[in-house]
Amino acid sequence: MRLLERARKEWFMVGIVVAIGAAKLEPSVGVNGGPLKPEITVSYIAVATIFFNSGLSLKTEELTSALVHLKLHLFIQTFTLAFFPATIWLFLQLLSVTSINEWLLKGLQTVGCMPPPVSSAVILTKAVGGNEGIVVTPLLLLLFDLQMDEILT
Template sequence: MINVINKLKKEWFLVGMVIAIALATITPELGKSGGLIHLDKLTGIGVAIVFFLHGLGLSPSAIKAGVSNWRMHIYIQAATFIAYPLLWIIFGDLLLAYMPAALAFGFCYLFVLPSTISSSVTMTSVGKGNVPGAIFNASLSSILGIVITPLLIQAFMGFEGVELDLVASITSIAKLLLLPMILGQLARPFLLKFAERHKSVVSKIDKYVILLIVYNAFCDSVANGIWSSFSMQMLITSIAICAVVLLCMVHLIQWGARRCQFQLADEVAAVFCGTKKTLAAGIPMATVIFGSNPDLGMILLPIMLYHPIQIFYCAILASRYATQSEQVKTASSH
């Protein structure tokens, strides 16, 4: 019994993920976006704090190194905007043959979306990866996606009349990411020693934020009836496809990163930035691209399913990477 308790304490993050999902199925109205506790705003504050701490902890030379790593940048953007869309080119006809067109096009939409910002950077941080590189690529992906995503949708699906506000999107990214980072950099001379003294607490903040994001994501899924609006067979098939796509892409990107002889920190950033697909930007973009399409709910189903799956699996993967990173660091010090 004591061994079990000790094991659970060691894996508290994974246990917390399971608890967050269980709570979401019971209390979706509490944790959904715009719900009783406005968890979406709370997680936004949490993400800002995580980015502030990144800014606090990063030296200017580390930031410069992150921006200058062009091989990793090309690799990540190619994974997001070439490898994923290729899935539709290869399997699109098969999906259209075996499921409703709206749902099949939903997978097309999932494949052409840009990466997330907050969770990909946060996961990279948890996994002891290249945080400056992740910040640069997540931001670049979001900006490129504003143009590339509707262009690919138009090429694959033939929708027209796409009009997205580039300036507003860049501004929101800057507020979410760059402002806390800049404030962290400015506060570095004053707060760095304090943060280092309380490293045990500071290092866990990003994991707490991920737990809140997981709870919020699953609450949104439950509250939006994502588990009850479709037949069980269709739902299970969609979940299976999302899981298989994620697993295959994670291992493909890992394999490619090792073939390119990336350092472990760069591999971590490549995996989390290259496999993530944004729900936060995906839903607003969908309402613009597809307008008042009555099948919008079914089109959005794949990204609604993929989002919590990617958070859950990548959180587990991040913990494994963190352990691997510590082992590499320990081995190199001896």
């Protein structure tokens, strides 16, 4: 009975071991074009499910409590989505007059426009119910890319 209790408590780890074992026994199930269609299920459905599940696990009291700290949230969003990308953009303006590779500058630009790492984004999404990266990051990249193209040409 103790083993069963432990397995219930560690259900996620047991599931990972079972999935790895199944993949070892029948790897063709998970290949691109295979029955699981990972090119679709992993790329789209799994990510959406993770964020959807995070949103469902929010407690109404926690969301209400988070809304009370509106000034803090506005500061964090402004810093993450405006101040930091603008600072990186200014830094890249200085670097663009040097002999640094154009692709390195574009990479720095991309990193500067991204929200916090995915693990942090999931935690923040769970805490406040939002994902700022899905719309803002591509728009910032487009804006800054157009600016960098003008400078480099």
